[in-house]
Amino acid sequence: MAAAGQRAHRRARRRDRPPARLPGGAAAGAALRRFPGMSTPASFAPQGLDHYAGRIRAALAPALGVDASDLQLERPRHDGMGDFALPCFRYAEGRGGNPAALAARLAAELSIEQVAAAAAGPFLNFSVDRAALAATILADCGRPDFGGGASEETTLVEFSSPNIAKPMHVGHLRTTVIGAALARIHAHLGERVVRLNHLGDWGSQFGKLVAAWRRWGAEAALEADPIAHLLELYVRYHQEEGADPGLDAESKSAFQELESGQDNDTRRVWKRFTELSLQEFDKVYRRLGSEFDFIRGESWYEDKLAPLLAWLEQRGVLEESEGATIIDLEGEGISTPCLVKTAHGTTLYATRDLAAAKSRWEEFAFDRCLYVVGQEQILHFRQLFAALRRAGCGWADRCQHIPFGLVRMAEGKLSTREGRVLALKDLLDRAVELAAEVIQEKNPDMAGQAAAAEMVGLGAVIFHDLKHQRSKDVVFDWKEVLSFEGDTGPYLQYTHARCCAIVRKAGRPVPPLSEVDPGLLADSPELLVALGRFPQAVREAAEKNEPMVLAQHLLKIGAAANAFYRDRRVLGSEPPLEAVRLCAVDRLRRVLALGLGLLGVPTPEEM
RNA sequence: GCGCCCGUAGCUCAACUGGAUAGAGCACCGGACUUCUAAUCCGGUUGUUGCAGGUUCAAGUCCUGCCGGGCGUGCCA
The missing domain is CATH 3.30.1360.70 (Arginyl tRNA synthetase N-terminal domain)
Incomplete structure (x- = not known):
């Protein structure tokens, strides 16, 4: 099982926002609007440059x-x-x-x-x-909707999607952070965004887990640290399965009980594992600022599988091959068929994704549906979309896989089965700890150090992930991820905090535009241009589904900002200069807060 | 074997989907704090864009073939 964004199975929990109402059924129009060059689409009022x-x-x-x-x-x-x-x-x-x-x-x-x-x-x-x-x-x-838009399209973003009963590790960081950022960016453009967490809560592996639990499970250990104990069971299962043929039989029968849909002990145990896992995931999501409109595991689509298969049959796309049921995709240019049912009659990952896609289309009539999942699943999504097309779903073209590169540890491969993982929680804790040390050293008198450390530590980790192109593999390097200098999240947070400090210490409100002479900023074109290009950066990030574009642009704004207030004293300058510079610093503060907010990087006012 | 992704300064990465002299950060050297946070700023050094061809007025970017690394490749997810 690879290190990056896995997705897996069942049972869903609905939270927060109510199921959105869509304006009038099947949304028409192109799935992806293209914004060639620097043009301004009609739905956006001109802003900045x-x-x-x-x-x-x-x-x-x-x-x-x-x-x-x-x-x-x-x-x-x-x-x-x-x-x-x-x-x-x-x-x-x-x-x-x-x-x-x-x-x-x-x-x-x-x-x-x-x-x-x-x-x-x-x-x-x-x-x-x-x-x-x-x-x-x-x-x-100065406007809170700077760089925003008035699109009325509907965008689904599926992201994070961890497997239950396993810890979230560095591999989940990318999907969680990229997905949440894309959701915010699209929302800023006015799109109606639906965030989905497609939990891995279904599949034969849970038969194994239940079997392992029955053999070696310990109630006390489960309550103390559920995910650690479940992981332990999972690892042990794989260690012992070779030497113990009975295990395999037990796990298969457990999975059958699970799949039967009946309320039995296996199902209750599995359900409990799911709930315990979700409680742990929520802690991480809260820290990362990730929210979901729907947490629907693969299991949520369970009762849609039989109708899906019937529908596929009716569409005439199913074939039998070597005992299994497949959708042939040769005509779509894919030599590997999409398997929807095994020779033993069980459904597969792809079956559940087909059911999920169809269900989402029927519920939301989306203009685009983004799957933020690791690039090792490129083939899977090509098959998925091609299968939908074959079944006559024109909307399949609105579905888009947003792949990203693998995270690898410098020391070697991550492996859940071998129990060698870097838990996401530990990474975040370490970052916060280090941030606390730096704050203690640089700003020892500040109040609220712990809160600031949390923001800075997380900001470093989140920004580090978002500043690279999605498609590139990332070799995880502590030194680099926890760096607070140069092109980093804390650098931008620091810039924002400095701007806040100037505004705070001005001892007066930021003057309205009518009372300043903008011409006095003519000596700072880099600053003006960097701010003025912000809307374009947001748009391009959305168009390419690439948060890096925004992250890189924020670095340009940050550099311009630091050069600006380094050389141009704000407070205590000639009154007209002070007024207009204060105004500029205020705008910087707002744009940085806005941009960092879109990325999910917290913005402390002091650090 | 086949398919996809990646290869740019010592290191980590940009380069507006074909445009100008390939740019930042880290590291290294040298400067700047009695004044809004030095997590900063200013200056300096660093290139056969993996290799070889091709298309073009113009190629890091497109096409072909290699090399190297990663990930996939029908009954896991």
């Missing part, structure tokens, strides 16, 4: 005779080259000119309010007037 991108497009489109949405506006590679760039190569092609000449001509001809155009060889660079930009940024960044 978007204002100017819109103007530039509007001016360029007629000049080039192309549709505004086809314009490829880019970020210049280096600061100082402007705020937007248009490579002119492709536009020069059709009209016989050379790109540099076209750029020069456009630079001379274009007249855009508050935007200067300059040719740089074949590139046309645009610079936004600093004072105008400052005014825009100060106005937009």
Whole structure:
């Protein structure tokens, strides 16, 4: 059993929000709206730099005779080259000119309010007037919905999905943290988000567990530390199964009792294991700020399996092969068929996922359904979606696997069966402990040190996970994960806390925009541009389902912020300067809190 | 065997899905705290983007073939 985001089985618990009502049945429209380049989709009011991108497009489109949405506006590679760039190569092609000449001509001809155009060889660079930009940024960044949108689509996010009776370990960190971040990011864009925890609570392994419990289980140990004891039983089972054929028979019969659906002792034991596990998981979820609208294990779909199989049969996609029931996927370009029933008649992982997908579609009519599950299951999801397509589900294209790389320990492979795991709780505790030491050293007089340490420690772990591309494997390195310097969560938390301190110590309210002169911020273009690009970062993170995009952008804002208040004294400066800088610091504080909040990184006001 | 993912500075990673001189952090060296938190800032050093071809005005990015690592590959989840 691999280290990363497993998903497994049954029995669901519903909590919190009521089952959402969907506006009018089958939602129409493309599952995934594409946001080409730096365009601003209609559902988003222009924010930050978007204002100017819109103007530039509007001016360029007629000049080039192309549709505004086809314009490829880019970020210049280096600061100082402007705020937007248009490579002119492709536009020069059709009209016989050379790109540099076209750029020069456009630079001379274009007249855009508050935007200067300059040719740089074949590139046309645009610079936004600093004072105008400052005014825009100060106005937009103060809003709590900065970078937000008005999409009315419905997005399902399935994430975390640990197996019951096993500890959550570092492998679960990624799915839990990435999934929660994606859910928040999509929600910020206005989407109606449904968070699902597809617990691994079903399957033959629970027959094994119950069998092991009957042989060696100890009530006292179970109550003291349920998951530790259950893991112990699981490990022991695998140690002894080879030498003891009776075990296998016991576990098979236990699983049959479980699957029978009848209320018997096996089922009661299993149910108790589930509840004990959930209590433990909840502690971690609370710390990580992860919430679910529905905790539905695989078992929740149990009574939907028979109808599903009947439906598949009716659709004519089932075949028998070597005694098993399969859906052939050759026509979908997948040589491995999807198995929905074993030769012994039991259902499989894929069967439950098919039932789950169909049930979710019928309940939520989603515009997209994201499965945040490790990339070792890529084939499984390809099969799942292909099988749905074969069964005639057009909505299968709205389902998307969001894979991520494996977490591996530097010392070697993680293995649940061998009992070698790094429990997530231990990782978090260690991070918090270290954060407490640093706070004690750097800010010994602060009140509420324990609370701050919890936030900083968790912030370090969460941000570390989110700042990398999902697809890359991660070699877990204590030193790196627990680093609080440089491009880290605590760096951003620190920046936020500094901004909070300045606002707090100002001894007066942040002046309203009408009372400041934004032009006085013209000396800090990096800061303005970094803040101004925040909406684009949120959008791109959602579009790619890649929180890293937002994390990386927050680092840019953080760097600009630190340089800003390092060189520009706020409090005690000339009154007009103090006013506008205070205003800027306030916006920084808000945007950092907003962005970090989307990622799930806590934002202490002092640390 | 076949399929998918990854390969960028000593280390950890970016690079806006084909654009400008490939950028950050860590580490190392040197500077900056009687003033809003030095968990910071400023400056310096670091590249055959795994290898070889190909497409293109333009390739880290696309196509082919290799090398290396990881993960999958019908009755587990």
